[in-house]
Amino acid sequence: MRYPFKRAQSTRIVTSFTTIPSVAVIFFACILVLVTPMPVQAQNTVAINIPSQPLSDALLQLGQQTSLQILYTPDLVRELNTSGLQGNYTPENALRQLLKGTGIEYERQGNTVTLKRISAVTLPPLTVSTASLKQGTAEEGYRVSNISGIGLWGERSLRDTPYSMSVVPSDLIENVNAQNMGQIFKMNPLTQEPNIQNHNSVPFVTIRGFQSENPVYDGIPLADGNGSVISVIEIDRVEILSGTSGFLYGGGRVGGAINYVTKGPTDIPLRRLTFGNYGGTQFYGHADIGGKFDERGRFGYRANLLYQGGDTAIGEPVNQKVANIVLDGQITDTLYADVKYTYNDYRKEATQSLFNSVIERTGIDTSKRYSPKWASNNVESHKAYTSLRWDPSKYFTLRSAFFYQHTNMRVSRIFLNQQADGTFTQRLNNTADETHENYGGYIYLDTQFKTFDIGHKLTLGYSSTFYEYFLSNDCCINQNGTSSLSLNELKNIPEPNWGSIGNDPKLPVWINRFNNILIGDNIIFNERWSAMVGLNYATTVNKAFRLFGDNDYEKSALTPTVSLLYKPIEEVTTYVSYMEALETGTRVGNTYANHGEILPPLVSKQYEVGAKYDINPNLLLSTALFRIEKANQYSDLATPIPSYVQDGLQVHNGVELVLTGKITDNLTIMGGGTLMDISVEKSNNPALEGKKPTNAASRMGKIYAEYALPWITGLSLTGGIYYTGERYADAVNTDKIPSYTLYDIGARYTTRVLDKALTVRLNVINLTGKNYWQNATYLGVPRTVAFSVSTMF
Structure with missing residues (x-):
């Protein structure tokens, strides 16, 4: 092989905006970009x-x-x-x-x-993979043109999708040294920074003021987020849908949906090693290997391996092993299939305590650990995926996929309640050897035809997702901790004698299921006008046994969607859309007096108007106005133990703005924000009328930027400012979670050593060491320094 090259003239772009003091400046900067003429050669x-x-x-x-x-x-x-x-x-x-x-x-x-x-045989389009969708590189400003698919709609242009969306590619995940997806959602202007669950690594992401708990993997929605484990090394891109997704994915996800698109085989040989540190003494090694088995490129492979060990920035020992293996093949000229498997073994000790109630939120230091070493999480997960695409003719396409995940966990946690004197009482919880199983799959048939001059892509389909939770009769113990302690004394809480916990056989205690029968039509009237209409006959099933009571319900609803798109010019798409979502009533957790109760299912509605503008091929501006109506659910804060209830209507009105891509040859940004007017209406409790829903920030403004120094080839500076407005931890709005602004800085240098590409990355997260709350229960991330070195071999 010949390798003509010179040292990379990197256009990776990064800048630090630590001098910008206000979220208002962020919005002004985005608007300024829109009205400023772009250089013709900004490509x-x-x-x-x-x-x-x-x-x-x-x-x-x-x-x-x-x-x-x-x-x-x-x-x-x-x-x-x-x-x-x-x-x-x-x-x-x-x-x-x-x-x-x-x-x-x-x-x-x-x-x-x-x-x-050039091959004499032209194969039909394959199912979406890393190779076919490899966009969003740093050189392209992380701009992605196509999405892998959304619900029953297949791969399509991001600009011509009538929903508010943002895509985070793997290049950005790697370049910010993200340990988990929390760092990415903190940066994204559509999402609040989520807490990463102590007992797994799937974020519960808040979008448009609603928490999205159930992830989507490669277009397959899960029925429950519990027991789901995700590692950044298996992710090729994250597709963030902002807004109700009932027609697309069935029950739940009122505020939005997170689709994790996993890595696939590469078309060219890939051999990459990365060594780094996620903060504290958490050192890790990551190998990424991919390519094709045969000369024709029909059969491919990809392997990602990770080992991580050491202490976090606050002294929590972590050990993690991940193996992700992918095989795919163009079996015939019309038939494609792939198989993916991921193993994740995650162990963490001295996990930070959770705060059930806090009187004074400003006195807690996020750089400290408030837990003994025995508070721990042990998680072992197996995930398997498979997908198939068959193109028997140019008029028909059959798409199907299946997902299975099996997870075992053992979790010991501490819940804290602050007293009037500033000390904390503790509730100690141990859940021994719990098992979670998630199944999911879909089958869609696409057909294309015309009625007169109107084009149609009609899709019929069925999707189903199933979750089952297993525990033993002696699984769970709750004990009161030592008498009230100061924060500094919490590390010394002795471990209780849990006894012979977890010796009984495990039996199912909880089942969630969603079934969807779908029909959708993508209608093309002409080059300017189009529409997307569909119906989903959605069914939600919930069953509870033993310690969660003995109850079940099943409810079905017809949830429609309709979108109308208009393109005044080729670079601009405008749209209006309406969508409904059937949502399972909340399962009340064991921190409430009515634990085990299932609140009634409900149907939410969303109205949206939006526009997307390709300012240049590597710069996309999108904006949306929306209104969501959903039943309100909250804690009544009763003493000594509160109940979780459903009452009234949550109404969220808002506007979003997102700008992603290259401003100039040397400057890349990902920025924007969300402004909302949110309130509780039609409540039977007058004290709740007009109050803000819990954990919903009505203002966010964020910007991440990269600047490639033109006088030092290969060196880019990076930085970000992320503002999140105040929220409330309780339904009557007496416990205010303060607003906060976080600053990140970093640098990236790309060169060649011994004829091999070498990339060095350095990132400082929460530069000023800001004390803040991710939500009412979880503390924020302390100042953390992460770095990595990647090289080809």
């Missing part, structure tokens, strides 16, 4: 000067004049010539011009392209 164009010569020499010069690394065999270009190329081109367009008429095509992975002979 990474470079000056190309290649004379007429043999193609092999021309490719060598192209590699020297751009950031491309071009791989090919000498036989491929032998006796081929080029007439040369002069002018300003993007690197990829320059390569395309040189290869025109040669019978050679290329595949791209980041800045590396592989040349190959």
